[in-house]
Amino acid sequence: MPALAVAVRQPVLLLLGAAAASGWLGLPLLRHAPNRLLSGRPLGLSALGEPGGVVVAASLALLASAFVRRSRASSWATLAAGWALVFGYLAAAGWAASDLAAHSSETARTSLGTGGWLVLLAGLLAEAEATRALRLPPLGRLAIFAVAALGLALPAALGWIDQLSLAREWRAKQDVFGDALWRHGVIVLGSLAPTLVIGLPLGFLAHRSARFRGPLLSTLSLIQTIPSIALFGLLMAPLTALGEALPFLRDIGVRGVGLTPAILALTLYALLPIVRNTVSGLDSAPASVLEAASGQGMTPAQVFFHVEAPLAAPVLLAGLRITVVQTIGLAAVAALIGAGGLGALMFQGLFANAVDLILLGAVPIVALAVTADVLFRLAVEGLRAPA
Amino acid sequence: MITFENVSRRFGDWTAVDNFSLVVEPGEILALIGPSGSGKSTLLRMVNRLIEPTAGLIRLGGEAVTNLRPEILRRRIGYAIQSVGLFPHWTVERNIATVPNLLGWSRTRIRERVSELLALLQLDETRFRGAYPHQLSGGQAQRVGVARALAGDPEVLLMDEPFGALDPITRAALQAETQRIQRQLGKTILFVTHDMDEALRLGARIAVLDRGRLARVGTPAELLADPGDPLVVELLGGDGLGLRRLTLETVASRLRPGEVAEGEPIAASAKLDDALSRMMALGADRLPVRDDAGQPLGAVRLQDFPRRTTP
Numbered sequence: 029m030p031a032l033a034v035a036v037r038q039p040v041l042l043l044l045g046a047a048a049a050s051g052w053l054g055l056p057l058l059r060h061a062p063n064r065l066l067s068g069r070p071l072g073l074s075a076l077g078e079p080g081g082v083v084v085a086a087s088l089a090l091l092a093s094a095f096v097r098r099s100r101a102s103s104w105a106t107l108a109a110g111w112a113l114v115f116g117y118l119a120a121a122g123w124a125a126s127d128l129a130a131h132s133s134e135t136a137r138t139s140l141g142t143g144g145w146l147v148l149l150a151g152l153l154a155e156a157e158a159t160r161a162l163r164l165p166p167l168g169r170l171a172i173f174a175v176a177a178l179g180l181a182l183p184a185a186l187g188w189i190d191q192l193s194l195a196r197e198w199r200a201k202q203d204v205f206g207d208a209l210w211r212h213g214v215i216v217l218g219s220l221a222p223t224l225v226i227g228l229p230l231g232f233l234a235h236r237s238a239r240f241r242g243p244l245l246s247t248l249s250l251i252q253t254i255p256s257i258a259l260f261g262l263l264m265a266p267l268t269a270l271g272e273a274l275p276f277l278r279d280i281g282v283r284g285v286g287l288t289p290a291i292l293a294l295t296l297y298a299l300l301p302i303v304r305n306t307v308s309g310l311d312s313a314p315a316s317v318l319e320a321a322s323g324q325g326m327t328p329a330q331v332f333f334h335v336e337a338p339l340a341a342p343v344l345l346a347g348l349r350i351t352v353v354q355t356i357g358l359a360a361v362a363a364l365i366g367a368g369g370l371g372a373l374m375f376q377g378l379f380a381n382a383v384d385l386i387l388l389g390a391v392p393i394v395a396l397a398v399t400a401d402v403l404f405r406l407a408v409e410g411l412r413a414p415a
Numbered sequence: 416m417i418t419f420e421n422v423s424r425r426f427g428d429w430t431a432v433d434n435f436s437l438v439v440e441p442g443e444i445l446a447l448i449g450p451s452g453s454g455k456s457t458l459l460r461m462v463n464r465l466i467e468p469t470a471g472l473i474r475l476g477g478e479a480v481t482n483l484r485p486e487i488l489r490r491r492i493g494y495a496i497q498s499v500g501l502f503p504h505w506t507v508e509r510n511i512a513t514v515p516n517l518l519g520w521s522r523t524r525i526r527e528r529v530s531e532l533l534a535l536l537q538l539d540e541t542r543f544r545g546a547y548p549h550q551l552s553g554g555q556a557q558r559v560g561v562a563r564a565l566a567g568d569p570e571v572l573l574m575d576e577p578f579g580a581l582d583p584i585t586r587a588a589l590q591a592e593t594q595r596i597q598r599q600l601g602k603t604i605l606f607v608t609h610d611m612d613e614a615l616r617l618g619a620r621i622a623v624l625d626r627g628r629l630a631r632v633g634t635p636a637e638l639l640a641d642p643g644d645p646l647v648v649e650l651l652g653g654d655g656l657g658l659r660r661l662t663l664e665t666v667a668s669r670l671r672p673g674e675v676a677e678g679e680p681i682a683a684s685a686k687l688d689d690a691l692s693r694m695m696a697l698g699a700d701r702l703p704v705r706d707d708a709g710q711p712l713g714a715v716r717l718q719d720f721p722r723r724t725t726p
Contacts, residue, residue: 320500323465324513324563325490338504 037097040157041106045091048113048150052083055143058121060128063135064193064382070141075124082116083147090154103161107172110154115179117147122189129191139193139384152176166406173402194391197384205373209392212369215287215359216352219294223351227299231306241307248300256293256358260365263289290367294358298351305347309340342411349404356397360389416441417462417571417605422471424457424627431457433627434471444597444604446618448611448650454627455607459573462605463492476570490514493564493572493602497579499556501548507533507559508544514567532562535596554585558592565596572604578613590616611650615639615663623647635663661688661720669719670704676714680705683712690715 036042051057052073057080061068073080089109096102125138140148155176159169183189190196198205234241254262268284271277282288313336321331363371370389377385417439424432431454439445447455460466462473464485473480480488501510508529509516515525533540536558548556557577564572574593578586590613597604608614614621615635622632623646630644639660642648651659667683669690680703681690690702700717 314498314500316496316498316500317502318500319465319496319498320494320560320563321502322485323463323489323494323496323500325486325488325517326513327486330486330517335502 034095036094038094038102040094041090041154042094044110044150044154044157045087045094048083048087048090048147048154051143051146051150052080052087055146056141057117057143057147058124058138059141060132060138061136062133064137064197064384068137068139071124072143075128076120077124077127079116079120079123082112083120086110086112086116086151087147090150098161100162103158106154107158107162110151110158111176111179113151113154114148114176115182117144117151118180118183119188122183122192125189125191125193137193137196137384138191151179155179166410170402170406177399193384194387197382197388201373201385201388205388208368208370208373208389211367212356212359212371212393212396215290215294215362215367215369216355218287218291219298219355219359220352222291222295223298223302226295227302228306230299231303232310234303235307235310245300245304245307248303251296252300256297256361257364259293259296260289260362263292264365267292285366287367289365290359290362294355294362297358298355301347301350301354302344305343305350306340309343309347310336312343313339342408345404345408345411349401349408352400352404353397356393356400360393416474416476416603418472418474418477419458420472420474422458422461422468422473424454424461424466425469430627432461432468435624435627435629436471437622437629437632439603439605441603442601443619444593444606444617446614446621447605447607447624448609448614448621449624449630450646450650451609452626453624455609455624456575458624459575459605459607462571462573463489463494486517490517490567491569491571493567493569495557495560495564495572495574495577497576499560501551501556501559501563503548505547506544507538507546507548507551510548510559511562511566513563514569518567528566532565535565535599536562536592538562552585553581554589557581557589561589561593561596565600565602570603572602574604574606576607576609579608579610586613593617611652611659615659623650639663658688661691662686666690666704666715669715669722670713671716671719672713674701674714676701676703678703680709680711681715682707687720691717691720 056070057073058071058075059068060071073084076083086109090106090113093102093106093109121138121140121144128138129136155172159172159176162168162172164172184195190199230244234244251259264284267282267289271282271284274282317335317339318331321335322328326334359367359369360371360374363369363375370393372389374386374389374393377383377387377389419435419437422432422435423430433454435454435458437445447458449455457466461468462475462480464480475488475492483491502513511529511532512525515528520528529544530540533543538555538558543551543555543559548559551559561574561577564574578589581589593604593606594617596602606614606617608617618635620632620634621638623630623638623644625644625646631638631642631647638647639651639656642651642656648656664687665683666681666685666687666689669687670683676699678697678699679693681693683704683706693702694700694717701714703714704712706712
């Protein structure tokens with residue numbers, strides 16, 4: 029009886045639906061603790077009250093769509109279910125936290141439980157999967173990314189999740205957080221600027237001279253293999269010595285700890301993807317095209333700016349994407365040598381065993397990295413497909 | 416007009432072009448043929464100074480090419496190559512407009528020139544003007560390549576095996592196109608090929624290169640009547656040489672005026688290979704001949720075919 033046969037058409041959605049469902053079936057959706065250091069008692073679906081129904085419905089919709097053949101309509105439905113899961117859970121959790129806060133002491137905290145994180149993750153992945161399946165043009169994907177981000181940001185902007193522990197942690201640390209975010213940006217951009225200034229010319233030279241290319245790329249690869257903490261440590265001694273030997277350098281910030289070694293190390297790491305992609309981007313111009321370019325009467329500079337550079341741009345931008353995402357992540361480790369940034373919050377939380385503080389550092393790092401990744405991907409695609 | 420005066424080019428110990436002298440007349444298609452490694456592409460690329468000669472002089476319309484900066488020189492010379500080399504990030508329009516843009520033409524003049532060239536190469540303007548190279552077939556891409564080479568209205572066109580990578584039907588179409596454009600515009604064309612059929616079809620004259628030296632130069636008819644050099648015989652297909660002559664001579668050259676024969680008449684302008692093929696198919700040894708208007712002229716007999724005519 030083929031008409032009644034039930035078959036899994038989209039296994040990924042089955043997995044995500046099951047993950048979301050297990051989030052509210054067995055695992056704690058929330059945790060309520062008398063203060064920020066205790067892990068608290070787990071709360072299940074009933075704690076969310078009626079709004080929890082949205083979470084259940086969206087999970088079941090996700091599960092059901094796994095049995096439907098993939099189509100544009102089913103993908104839009106999956107997208108909607110994923111969004112409802114994220115938005116619904118955050119809103120419901122926020123409201124539940126407000127209720128709990130009204131009936132307990134000042135120090136009591138309500139935080140997201142394992143199940144809750146699972147629900148959020150499943151919802152976001154479902155959105156990503158549906159977006160991938162829809163094969164939209166870059167601008168359409170950008171719009172979906174914005175709407176997906178809104179699903180996370182809206183409950184926060186409306187004040188619904190003010191009583192969740194992460195939001196309370198953020199309010200308590202608002203000034204510190206602002207400074208840390210700013211500092212993180214300074215470290216990342218401060219490393220990217222010298223990377224581009226040094227990396228692009230190096231890539232150009234390596235493209236033109238095969239003799240130079242081998243040693244350069246293997247040196248840069250070698251640097252990549254040094255663990256970041258070790259590199260920070262290695263830079264500390266010489267920079268301290270340098271600062272002491274030449275006081276004017278110390279006055280402008282050259283020290284063994286702080287911003288200088290952080291930016292130096294991150295620049296060294298970032299050089300490999302930039303140089304490598306500059307080289308392969310320039311390599312990607314076919315010999316016939318270059319011959320035609322000079323054969324038509326372009327000067328060497330015109331060949332470079334009209335032909336080689338535009339053809340290299342998508343590959344270069346792909347390298348920049350890797351570099352930016354990598355640097356946003358690595359900058360967190362730089363907190364260990366006193367460079368500050370969001371990593372500083374993470375490590376404070378780690379040493380104080382305060383999960384919310386760790387998250388206050390980690391979540392923005394992830395958000396920054398994902399946003400940079402999405403934007404660069406779209407830019408690369410926009411460049412690759414002319415018109 | 417292109418003049419080669421005792422041109423040589425050495426790469427290390429190897430002599431690619433050896434004391435080569437030749438004049439390519441204004442408005443002539445000269446086919447440069449030879450086995451691979453005979454130096455024909457090197458010779459071509461010395462005209463637009465992608466390669467510089469080790470010795471000797473090349474003149475373009477009387478002026479030494481070394482008098483001009485390479486870029487300036489190249490904007491005056493059309494250049495089409497086998498791999499086409501269209502700029503993948505530019506539309507067909509912008510590709511064709513490469514040289515006009517370099518020459519700083521006005522936008523309206525460039526637009527008009529592109530329309531003109533698309534029409535000349537029989538590329539539909541609405542379909543191709545905004546298309547990107549990856550959307551084109553091999554033949555269309557090479558049409559655009561030729562249009563790009565012609566865009567700056569150069570005196571001279573250099574073509575380096577431009578149709579070598581195309582299928583036989585597309586190649587024949589583009590060869591016909593080249594002949595038509597040549598008749599229409601009267602450009603001087605230096606055409607490198609390793610395909611003797613192509614050289615015979617396109618070349619007003621054919622220059623045969625052998626290890627960097629000029630082995631033979633002459634019209635197709637002269638080469639077929641008297642190949643002289645063993646390499647020329649080989650390039651012409653050895654024992655098949657006689658059959659090639661059939662492709663060059665017309666039915667009119669063997670006409671017996673007033674004679675009557677049975678069957679469908681053949682045009683006097685048709686080539687002898689067509690006539691032979693018709694006879695083989697019909698099992699006949701003679702065919703009636705008509706002129707282009709269809710009026711009977713006489714007949715052609717198989718027994719007359721081997722007669723040696725002086726070209």
